[in-house]
Amino acid sequence: MQTEERQLQFTDIHNDVVRSLVVTGRKYYITLGCAIVLMLACFFFPWFYQLYYGIGAAGMNSPTVWGTYLASFIFWIGLSHSGTLLSCVLHITNSQWRKAMYRSAEAMTLFSLMVAAMMVMVHLGRPWFIHWAVPYPNQMGLWPNFRSPLLFDVMAITTYLTGSSIFIYMGSIPDFAAVRDRTAGWRHHMYVLLSLGWRGTDTEWHRLGWAYTFLAVLIIPLAVSVHSIVSWDFAMSIVPGLHQTIFAPYFVVGAIYSGTAGIVTVMFVLRKYMNFEQYITKLHFDNLGKLLLVLSLLWSYINILELFTGWYSGTSTEYEQLKYKLFGFYAPLYWEMILFCGVAPLLLISNKFRTSFVPMLLLSIAINIGMYTERFLIIATTLSRQYLPESWRVYVPSLVELSIIVGSVAMFVTLFLLFVKIFPSVSIYEVKETMKIPKRKGIPEWQATH
Amino acid sequence: MSIWDRFASGWREFRKDGYYEEFDYAWTMTIDLDRCTGCGACVTACQAENNIPIVGEEQLERGREMQWIRIERYWEGEYPNAKLKFIPMLCQQCDAAPCETVCPVTATYHNQDGLNVQVYNRCIGTRSCAVYCPYTVRYFNYNDHHWDAPLEQQLNPDVTVREKGVMEKCTFCVQRIRQAKDHAKDDGRRRVRDGEVQPACVQTCPSEALVFGDRKDASSRVSKSMSDARAYRVLDELNTQPSVVYLKKVDADAD
Amino acid sequence: MASNALGLFRDPDSALEAARRLKGAGFARPELISPIPVHGVEDVLGPKKSVIRRFTFFGGLFGALAGFALAAGTAVLYLHPTGGRPIITIPPFLIITYEMTILCGILATVLGFLISARFPAIRERVYVPEAGVDRFAVTVDCDGEERFRRAEAILREAGAETVRSISEGES
Numbered sequence: 001m002q003t004e005e006r007q008l009q010f011t012d013i014h015n016d017v018v019r020s021l022v023v024t025g026r027k028y029y030i031t032l033g034c035a036i037v038l039m040l041a042c043f044f045f046p047w048f049y050q051l052y053y054g055i056g057a058a059g060m061n062s063p064t065v066w067g068t069y070l071a072s073f074i075f076w077i078g079l080s081h082s083g084t085l086l087s088c089v090l091h092i093t094n095s096q097w098r099k100a101m102y103r104s105a106e107a108m109t110l111f112s113l114m115v116a117a118m119m120v121m122v123h124l125g126r127p128w129f130i131h132w133a134v135p136y137p138n139q140m141g142l143w144p145n146f147r148s149p150l151l152f153d154v155m156a157i158t159t160y161l162t163g164s165s166i167f168i169y170m171g172s173i174p175d176f177a178a179v180r181d182r183t184a185g186w187r188h189h190m191y192v193l194l195s196l197g198w199r200g201t202d203t204e205w206h207r208l209g210w211a212y213t214f215l216a217v218l219i220i221p222l223a224v225s226v227h228s229i230v231s232w233d234f235a236m237s238i239v240p241g242l243h244q245t246i247f248a249p250y251f252v253v254g255a256i257y258s259g260t261a262g263i264v265t266v267m268f269v270l271r272k273y274m275n276f277e278q279y280i281t282k283l284h285f286d287n288l289g290k291l292l293l294v295l296s297l298l299w300s301y302i303n304i305l306e307l308f309t310g311w312y313s314g315t316s317t318e319y320e321q322l323k324y325k326l327f328g329f330y331a332p333l334y335w336e337m338i339l340f341c342g343v344a345p346l347l348l349i350s351n352k353f354r355t356s357f358v359p360m361l362l363l364s365i366a367i368n369i370g371m372y373t374e375r376f377l378i379i380a381t382t383l384s385r386q387y388l389p390e391s392w393r394v395y396v397p398s399l400v401e402l403s404i405i406v407g408s409v410a411m412f413v414t415l416f417l418l419f420v421k422i423f424p425s426v427s428i429y430e431v432k433e434t435m436k437i438p439k440r441k442g443i444p445e446w447q448a449t450h
Numbered sequence: 451m452s453i454w455d456r457f458a459s460g461w462r463e464f465r466k467d468g469y470y471e472e473f474d475y476a477w478t479m480t481i482d483l484d485r486c487t488g489c490g491a492c493v494t495a496c497q498a499e500n501n502i503p504i505v506g507e508e509q510l511e512r513g514r515e516m517q518w519i520r521i522e523r524y525w526e527g528e529y530p531n532a533k534l535k536f537i538p539m540l541c542q543q544c545d546a547a548p549c550e551t552v553c554p555v556t557a558t559y560h561n562q563d564g565l566n567v568q569v570y571n572r573c574i575g576t577r578s579c580a581v582y583c584p585y586t587v588r589y590f591n592y593n594d595h596h597w598d599a600p601l602e603q604q605l606n607p608d609v610t611v612r613e614k615g616v617m618e619k620c621t622f623c624v625q626r627i628r629q630a631k632d633h634a635k636d637d638g639r640r641r642v643r644d645g646e647v648q649p650a651c652v653q654t655c656p657s658e659a660l661v662f663g664d665r666k667d668a669s670s671r672v673s674k675s676m677s678d679a680r681a682y683r684v685l686d687e688l689n690t691q692p693s694v695v696y697l698k699k700v701d702a703d704a705d
Numbered sequence: 706m707a708s709n710a711l712g713l714f715r716d717p718d719s720a721l722e723a724a725r726r727l728k729g730a731g732f733a734r735p736e737l738i739s740p741i742p743v744h745g746v747e748d749v750l751g752p753k754k755s756v757i758r759r760f761t762f763f764g765g766l767f768g769a770l771a772g773f774a775l776a777a778g779t780a781v782l783y784l785h786p787t788g789g790r791p792i793i794t795i796p797p798f799l800i801i802t803y804e805m806t807i808l809c810g811i812l813a814t815v816l817g818f819l820i821s822a823r824f825p826a827i828r829e830r831v832y833v834p835e836a837g838v839d840r841f842a843v844t845v846d847c848d849g850e851e852r853f854r855r856a857e858a859i860l861r862e863a864g865a866e867t868v869r870s871i872s873e874g875e876s
Contacts, residue, residue, distance in 0.1 A: 009839065010740060010838060010839030011838060011839055014838050014839070053593055053614075054591070054592050054593035054594060054614035054615060055575070055590070055592050055593075055614070055615065056509070056514065056592030056593035056614070059512075060590075060592070061512050061513030061514045061592075062513050062514055062515050062586065062589065062590075063513075063580075063586045064513075065577040065580040065581060065590055066577060066578075066581055123576070124574055124575050124576060124615070125573070125574065125575015125576070125577065125590065125591070125614070125615025125616060125617075126573065126574045126575045126615040126616065127574070127575075129555075129574045130574060132555045132572070132574060133554045133555055133574070135775060135779060141456075141782065141783055142555075142556070142572070142783060143556075143779035143780075143782065143783060144554055144555055144556070144779075145551075145553055145554055145555065145556040145785065145787065146775070146776040146779065146780060146797060146798060146801050147551055147780075147787060147788075147790060147794055147797045147798075148551060148552050148553060148554045148578075148797075149552060149578075149797075150552060150553075150554040150576060150578055151554045151801075152797065152800045152801065152804070154554065155800075155801055155804040155805070155808075156804050158808070159804045159805075159807055159808040159811075162808060162811065162812070163807070163808070163811045166811055166812075166815055170815070170818070174740075177837060178740065178837050178838070181834050181837055196819075196824040196825040196826065197824060197825055197826025197827075197830070198824075198826075199738060199826075199830060199831070199832050199833070199836075200738045200739055200740060200836055200837060201736050201737065201738050202736060202737040202738075202739070202743065202746045202750060203736075203753065203822065204822050205739070205742040205743070205746075206742075206746075206747070206753050206755070207755065207757065207818055207821050207822040208742075208818065208822070209742055210755040210757050210758070210818075211757050211814050211815070211817065211818035214757060214758070214761050214810075214814045215811060215814055215815075218761070218807050218810050218811055218814070219807075219811075221807070222804075222807045225800075225803060225804070225807075229800065233578065234581075236551070236552065236582075237548060237552070237581055237582040238548050238582065238584055238688050238690075239581065239582065239584060242581075383581065386584065386586055387584045387585070387586075387685055388522065388539065388584075388585060388586060388684075389524065390520075390522035390523070390524070390539070391586040393513045395513075428740075429740060429741050429742075432740055432741045432839075433741045433742070453782070456782055457778065457781055457782055460781040460782055460783070460784050461781055463784055464781070464784055464786075464792045469786070469792075470786065470789055470791070544788075545789050546788055546789035547787075547788050547789070548788060549788075550787035550788040551787050551788035551790060553787075556785045556787070558787075559785040559786060559787050560786045560787060560788070560789070691789065
C-alpha cells in the first residue's frame with residue numbers, strides 16, 4: 001500500500017483546496033438549505049415572538065431570572081476559545097500538526113462569537129437599546145457603567161471578535177492569492193480584493209510572519225481574559241454558588257475543553273464532506289484526543305475541588321448548594337454532565353479509540369452536550385436556591401428557549417457552510433510547509449500522510 | 451459647559467469629604483416584627499400606590515410574582531404545634547448594594563438621598579441586578595400588563611407604568627419623598643420634617659409596625675426605633691449595609 | 706529598458722543559492738518569490754528590521770492610556786455612585802485598560818503590516834503565477850542585455866529549470 005501511494009505534491013493540496021471552493025455538489029446545497037430553514041424557523045421566528053410578547057415567552061421566573069439564553073451565550077463563547085487560542089498557542093510552540101486544521105478552527109471561533117452575540121440580543125429585555133452598553137457621546141451625556149462585569153464582557157468580546165477576524169484574515173492572505181489565479185468571474189474579483197495584491201516575495205513573507213506572531217502573542221492573553229471576564233458575570237455576585245474565586249480558571253479550562261471537542265466535530269465533518277482525508281489524518285485526531293484527555297482531567301480536578309471544599313465546610317451555604325446540585329431537582333442533569341464530561345473522556349486513554357474517527361465524533365458531541373449542561377446548571381441551581389428560602393423556585397426552560405438553542409446551532413452551521421465556500425478551509429501554504437520538498441535540508445521530517 | 455469644565459466640576463464633587471457616606475437625607479425604615487400581624491395591608495397599599503400590575507393566576511403559577519413588598523412566611527413544626535413566622539421583605543436600599551455595581555448601563559445607582567434608584571427608561575433588561583441581589587427583591591416585567599376597565603382609573607398619575615423588559619423594585623415611594631421635598635422647598639428651604647413623608651406601606655400598616663424617616667435626624671422616630679436592643683439587619687454578614695432595620699420578635703414560648 | 710531576469714527553481718535551497726550568487730555578483734537586491742515562507746532567506750538577502758514591532762508597542766501604549774481615560778473620564782463626567790464603591794475604582798478600570806491595550810495593539814499591528822509590506826497593491830508589480838503553486842522564483846533587476854545574460858548564466862548554474870525575462874508590470 002505504501003509503495004503505491006505517491007508523495008503528496010504542492011499541486012495536490014492546491015488543487016484540492018481550490019476544488020473545495022469551486023466545485024459545489026447537491027449535498028452542499030441541500031445541507032445549506034436545511035440549515036437556513038432551521039435557523040429561520042427555530043431561531044428567528046421564536047425570537048420575534050418573544051420580542052412581541054416579552055421575556056415571558058421563556059421559562060424564567062422571579063428568582064431564576066437567567067436561563068438558557070445566558071447558558072447558550074457562555075457555551076458559544078466557550079466554544080470560541082478552541083480555534084484562535086489553540087491556534088495561537090500551537091503557533092508559538094511551532095507545532096506541525098496544527099497546520100491542516102487551524103483555519104477551520106479559527107473560523108469556528110469567529111462564528112461562535114457571532115452566535116454568542118446573537119444570544120445576548122435574545123436574552124435582553126429591551127434589546128433595541130443594546131447600543132447603550134457601548135460608549136458613545138450622546139445628548140444625555142450618559143456613559144455605560146465601566147465598573148460592571150457585564151461591561152468588561154462588552155469590551156472583551158468586542159476585542160476578541162476583532163482580534164479573531166483579523167487573525168483569520170491575515171493568515172489567509174497568501175491562500176487568497178493562491179486561489180486567485182485558479183478562479184474566474186465574481187470569485188476571481190473577490191479574491192483579488194481579499195488578497196491585497198499578495199505576490200509571495202520574501203519581504204512580504206517576512207512581514208506577514210512577524211505580524212502573525214505578534215497577533216498570536218497578543219491574542220493568547222486576550223482569550224484567557226475573555227472567558228475569565230465572562231465568568232465574572234457570575235463570580236462578582238454575592239449569591240451562594242456563584243461567588244467563587246475558582247470560576248475564572250474553571251471557565252477557561254471548560255472553554256478550551258468544550259472548544260477542542262468542537263474542533264474534533266468540525267474536523268470530522270470537514271474531512272468527510274470536503275474530501276480532505278489526506279490532510280486531516282489520524283495523527284490530528286490522536287493529538288486532539290490527547291489534548292481532550294488532559295483537559296478532561298483538569299476539568300474533573302476542578303469539579304472535585306469544588307465538591308471537596310463545599311462538603312468539608314459542613315453547614316455553609318456552599319454545602320447547601322452542593323446538596324441541591326447533587327440530589328435536588330436538577331440532579332439527573334448533574335450526573336449526566338459528570339458522565340459525559342468526566343467519565344466518558346477516560347476512553348481517550350486508549351490509543352485505538354483516539355484514532356478512530358466516528359467514536360471520536362460521538363465523544364466530542366457528548367462532551368459538548370455535557371458542557372452545555374454544566375453552564376445551564378451553574379445558572380439554574382444557584383438561582384433557584386438563594387439566601388431567603390421563601391424565594392426558592394425551580395426553573396424549567398420553555399419551548400421557545402429549546403427551539404432557540406436548536407436554532408443557534410443551525411445558525412452556526414449556516415455560517416460555517418458559507419465560510420467553507422469563501423475561505424480556503426485548509427491552509428494551503430502551511431500544509432505545503434509540512435510536505436516533503438526535494439533536497440530540503442534542516443526541517444524535521446514530518447509526513448502529511450501516514 | 452465644555453467637556454473639561456464638566457470633568458472638573460465632577461472631579462471637585464466627588465473628591466469632597468464624605469461623598470460616599472454623607473447623604474442629604476438618609477431614609478431608613480424599621481419594621482417591628484412584634485407588631486407585624488402579617489395582614490398584608492402593606493402589600494395592597496404598595497400595589498395601589500405604585501401601579502404594580504396584577505400578573506394573574508397563570509403567571510403567578512409560573513413564579514413571576516410582582517410584589518415590591520412581600521410577606522415571607524416560614525412554617526415551623528407540625529400540627530398541633532405549627533408556628534408561622536413571617537417577615538415583610540422589601541428592597542433594603544443597601545448603601546453597598548451589589549445590584550448597583552453590575553448594571554451595565556447604570557440604570558440603578560445610589561442617589562444623594564441614600565436611596566437605591568431604578569431608572570426605568572435606562573433599563574435594557576439584562577436582569578443581572580436581580581441575580582446579584584441576595585434578598586431577591588427585584589422583579590422583572592416578563593410581559594406587558596394591562597388593567598381591565600375600570601381598574602385603570604385607579605392608577606396613580608405620579609408613577610409610571612413600566613413596559614415589558616424593565617426591572618422594578620421598591621423605591622421607598624420616591625414620588626412621595628420628591629413631593630415632600632418640593633413642599634419643603636416651597637415653604638422656604640427648610641428640611642423635610644419627621645413624619646411629613648411616609649411610603650404607602652408605612653401609612654397603611656394598621657399596627658404601626660413600619661416606621662419611616664431620616665436617620666440623619668437624631669430626634670426622628672426612626673432613629674429612636676433603630677436604637678432598640680432588638681434591632682438587626684437581614685443578611686448583615688454580607689455587608690450590604692441595608693437601610694431597613696428589623697426589630698426581632700420576642701417569642702415568649704421559644705425554647 | 707529595465708527588465709527583470711526570472712529563474713524558476715524546484716526547491717528552495719537552489720533558489721537561495723542563486724540569490725546569494727546574484728547578490729555576490731553585484732546585482733541590485735534580488736527577490737525570492739515563493740509559495741511558502743523560506744527560512745534562512747534573511748541571512749542571504751540581508752537582515753530586515755521589522756518595524757511592525759514599534760507599531761504594536763505604541764498601539765498598545767495608546768490603547769492602555771485611552772482605555773483608562775475612557776473608563777475613568779466617563780465615570781467622572783457623569784457621577785453615578787454605585788454600591789458604595791469609589792467613583793474611580795482601579796481594579797475594574799484596569800480590566801478595561803487591559804482590553805483596550807490588546808485591541809489597539811492588534812489594530813496597530815495590522816496597520817504596521819499593511820504599511821511595511823505596502824499593501825494593498827494599487828499599482829501592478831512583478832508577478833510570477835508559478836511561484837504561487839509549487840516553484841520558487843528568483844527575480845533580479847537588470848538593465849541592459851549584457852547584465853541579463855550574466856544573470857541568466859548565474860541562474861542556470863544554480864540549477865534553474867527555466868529562465869526568462871519579464872518587464873515591469875507584466876506577468
